[in-house]
Amino acid sequence: MAQTNWLRELGRFVTVLLVQGLLLNHVRLFGYINPYFYLYFVLLYPLTGNRTILIALSFFLGLGIDMFSDTGGVHAAAAVFAAWIRPLLLKFSFGVSYQYNTIKVPSAPLQQQFIYVVSMVILHHFLLFSLEAFSGRHWALILTNTLASGIFTTGLIIGAFHLFSTSNK
Amino acid sequence: MQQIIDFFIRNKNFLLFALLFIIALQRTKSAHNYHQTRYLGSTHIVGGSFFQWKASITDYFDLAYQNEVLARENKNLRTQLLNSKDTTTTVLVPSTDTLNFDHIRVQTAKVINNNFHKTKNQLTLNRGRLSGMEIDMGVVSPQGVVGIVTHVSDHYALVQSILNTQSKIVAKFQKSQHFGTLTWDGFDPTALQLLEIPKIAPIAVGDTLVTDGKSTIFPEGLPIGVVVGLVQEPSNDYYNITVAPFTDMTSVKQVYAVWRRDANEILTLEQQGENGTN
Numbered sequence: 001m002a003q004t005n006w007l008r009e010l011g012r013f014v015t016v017l018l019v020q021g022l023l024l025n026h027v028r029l030f031g032y033i034n035p036y037f038y039l040y041f042v043l044l045y046p047l048t049g050n051r052t053i054l055i056a057l058s059f060f061l062g063l064g065i066d067m068f069s070d071t072g073g074v075h076a077a078a079a080v081f082a083a084w085i086r087p088l089l090l091k092f093s094f095g096v097s098y099q100y101n102t103i104k105v106p107s108a109p110l111q112q113q114f115i116y117v118v119s120m121v122i123l124h125h126f127l128l129f130s131l132e133a134f135s136g137r138h139w140a141l142i143l144t145n146t147l148a149s150g151i152f153t154t155g156l157i158i159g160a161f162h163l164f165s166t167s168n169k
Numbered sequence: 170m171q172q173i174i175d176f177f178i179r180n181k182n183f184l185l186f187a188l189l190f191i192i193a194l195q196r197t198k199s200a201h202n203y204h205q206t207r208y209l210g211s212t213h214i215v216g217g218s219f220f221q222w223k224a225s226i227t228d229y230f231d232l233a234y235q236n237e238v239l240a241r242e243n244k245n246l247r248t249q250l251l252n253s254k255d256t257t258t259t260v261l262v263p264s265t266d267t268l269n270f271d272h273i274r275v276q277t278a279k280v281i282n283n284n285f286h287k288t289k290n291q292l293t294l295n296r297g298r299l300s301g302m303e304i305d306m307g308v309v310s311p312q313g314v315v316g317i318v319t320h321v322s323d324h325y326a327l328v329q330s331i332l333n334t335q336s337k338i339v340a341k342f343q344k345s346q347h348f349g350t351l352t353w354d355g356f357d358p359t360a361l362q363l364l365e366i367p368k369i370a371p372i373a374v375g376d377t378l379v380t381d382g383k384s385t386i387f388p389e390g391l392p393i394g395v396v397v398g399l400v401q402e403p404s405n406d407y408y409n410i411t412v413a414p415f416t417d418m419t420s421v422k423q424v425y426a427v428w429r430r431d432a433n434e435i436l437t438l439e440q441q442g443e444n445g446t447n
Contacts, residue, residue, distance in 0.1 A: 022226055051182050059189040066196070067219060070284055073196025080193060084186040131197055 009045065009057075016041045017061060021068030033145075035152040038065055038075075039124055040160055042082045043117060044105060047090065047098065051083075058083035071132065078128040082120060089119050106161040113161065117154050125150045217281075217325040220293055224281040228422070235422045242311035273388050276301055276426040278308075278326070285418045288355040290330040292316065294424065297324040306426045307380075307387040313415030314338065314393045315424055317386055326426070332358050332418050340393050340412075341381040345371055348381045351393065351412065358418055361394060363410040370408070374399050378412055385432035 020038040027034055038061055045054050062079030066072060090098045093116035097103040105113065125146040133142050177184065278300075282293035296302050298321045306318040308328050316336065320327040329336055334355045340363060341348035349365040366372065376396045382389030398411030429435075 022223070026227070026230070052185055055182060055185050055189065059193070062193065068223065070282065071197075072199065073193035077190055077193035077197060080186055080189045084182065084190075131194075 005046075009049075012041055012044065013057060013061060017064045020065055025065075025069050029152065030148075033148045033152055035149060035156050036075075036125065036128065037153060037156050037160075038062075038079070039082060039121060039153065040157050042079065042086060043120060043157065044161075045083075045086075047103070047105070051087070054086070055080060055083045074128060074131045077131055078124050081127055082124045085123060086120070089116060089123075093119065106164070113158065114154075117157050118150075121150045121153050121157070122146065125153065217293065217295075217322070220282040221295055224279065224295070228279075231420060231422070234420065238311050239423060272430045274301070274428045274430060276306075276428075278302075278424050278426055280422050280424060281325075283330075283418075283421060285330070285332050285358050288334050290332040290418075291319075292328040292330055292421070292424075294318075294326040294328060294426070295324070296426065297322050297326055299323050302326040302426060303428065305386055305432075306428045307391075308424050308426050309387075309391055310416040310421045310424050312392070312417070314380060314387065314391055315416055315418070315421060318426065330418060331361060331414060331416075338387075338393070339381045339384045340378045342370070342372055343377045343379050343390075345376075347372065348383070349410075351378070359413050360397070361412040361414055363396075363412050364407070366408045366410055368401060368406050368408060372396065372399070372408070372410075385429055385435050388427060388429060391427075 016038045020036070024035050024037050041061060042054070042058050045057075058079040059076055062076035063073070065075040065079075069075070093112050094103050094108065105116065108116075126142070129142045129145045129149075133139075276296060278294040278296040280292050281295045284290050284292075292308075292315070294302070294308070302318060302321045304318055304321060306326075308315040308318060314331060316328040316330045316333070317338070318326050319329045331338060331351070332353055334353055336351075336353055338351045339348055340351040347366055347370040349363045352362050352364060354360075354362055363378065374396050378393040378396065380387035380389060380391040380393060392415050394412040394414040396410055397413045398409075400409040402409055
């Protein structure tokens, strides 16, 4: 994967934005649990792709979600953070095989894949809910939201990896 | 010089991240602190068209439910029409009024943006000044009261929801005519607080609350909600009353803006009266 397929990345960008904004924002399982599936884009961005572009794209993705859910810049902040921290998490979860570019996230061993997704989701959700609670809600709410939504998001993303990876290879 | 440029190139990812992160934080902060001004921005043509476009897609998801709500309202209105001699069943048409001119104007509108899990919730409607919307119009859904118009632009209007900690609506009991102020404490979207009802009032759980014609915003007798909790505070002479609104604020779509044509006349008269007594 030397060349980044920009058409595919752009397609994924738009798909994830619309799926999140129009569909998943209205899920509200048990009243408050919402999956934030758009992280899928950040997670699956080519490992050899340009980092600067990923950071910029993630910002606009988050901003788009913010427009849909009317939340100021909460998602933009969390998404841009996720994009920036990604190489660190990749190194942490995949180790050597990441550094030699011999890995593909959707077909990686489940255990490593799981660590990668979970660490990203937890960091992103924690930042997201902390910023959202800015206006004086409780820290317990932040933690329960992070955990509950995090499980939901992780499930969806790993499911999507296995659902779409074979056709994308 | 070379070193400075090198520094920027080496750290361009971090610098970009920091810049974008700060921009995002700024947006978050202004969203939390300056609700009013920001929302004035979102009734603007750009934000408004975006929500309009979004609504035109998401509207299809709960069409069945919205149809049912409207059908139920039609049923109620038809029942009233067919039993028009019975004045006790009036809900939407204030037929007991002695005014002999057509003094209440009704405008249909669609909710294109709605929130209900914040503390200062607002709704955006797809009607604005050009459709005759004005500040201080009352907004009702097929089931009951929704809120009050606080800002209008040419094509859109902003409504302060009853789920807003700044909302204050005069409500009275349908049976006993005792009236108080309806507020919201910011926690449960299905529980409003009714203040200033004295303990001598003969009320009970299950009583219906309607709008009171004393304020010029809502015509008299529009349904608001039902009493679900009643606590007597030992420390003072008032009830602590919890009210469940009739309108499901989490799914409201089709609304009506109501406006009393005589509102200006009443306000002017009251203003004159106040000036006269001073």
